Amino acid sequence: MRRILLELSFTIALTLAAIFSSAAGASASDIMVTGAFARASATPVAKSGAAYVSIMNHGIITDRLLAITTAAARSAELHSTVMDGDMMKMEPVEHVDLPPGGTLEMKPGGLHIMLIGLVAPLKQDGEIQLTLRFEKAGDVTVKVPVGEVAAGSHDHTPDTSSD
Numbered sequence: 001m002r003r004i005l006l007e008l009s010f011t012i013a014l015t016l017a018a019i020f021s022s023a024a025g026a027s028a029s030d031i032m033v034t035g036a037f038a039r040a041s042a043t044p045v046a047k048s049g050a051a052y053v054s055i056m057n058h059g060i061i062t063d064r065l066l067a068i069t070t071a072a073a074r075s076a077e078l079h080s081t082v083m084d085g086d087m088m089k090m091e092p093v094e095h096v097d098l099p100p101g102g103t104l105e106m107k108p109g110g111l112h113i114m115l116i117g118l119v120a121p122l123k124q125d126g127e128i129q130l131t132l133r134f135e136k137a138g139d140v141t142v143k144v145p146v147g148e149v150a151a152g153s154h155d156h157t158p159d160t161s162s163d
């Protein structure tokens with residue numbers, strides 16, 4: 001009996017914590033994810049892929065993007081693209097801060113979400129889901145349409161498809 005009471009009060013405490021944290025302006029609705037897209041795999045044996053989103057923080061406190069998960073790949077990592085001499089290379093980024101009123105735009109050649117260990121190659125016109133975990137806003141799941149192989153690139157050479 002005593003144990004049940006303890007568990008009950010624990011549950012109440014958690015609920016109160018949830019109420020207070022949303023009262024402080026940190027709910028999932030403060031975070032808006034737009035313009036999500038992924039690039040189609042160039043080959044049927046591709047083991048990794050890239051996805052991009054823009055994130056706006058409409059809240060009044062800084063939030064932080066902590067992690068990304070997806071059923072489409074074994075893991076998803078936040079990467080930045082840096083120049084190392086003439087070489088472009090990618091570096092894992094542990095987290096990204098989102099100041100109030102700020103917008104974070106991911107794009108090819110910049111910050112991106114690396115999908116590592118694709119369950120299946122990403123097919124153009126398909127769709128995957130990503131769950132973005134924020135420190136304050138919690139989990140935000142977004143649908144991510146899969147565009148062409150070079151989707152999001154402004155200076156790619158014309159492709160050879162019939163259109």
Ligand SMILES: [Cu+2]
Pocket residue numbers: 079090112113114
């Ligand atoms: Cu990468």
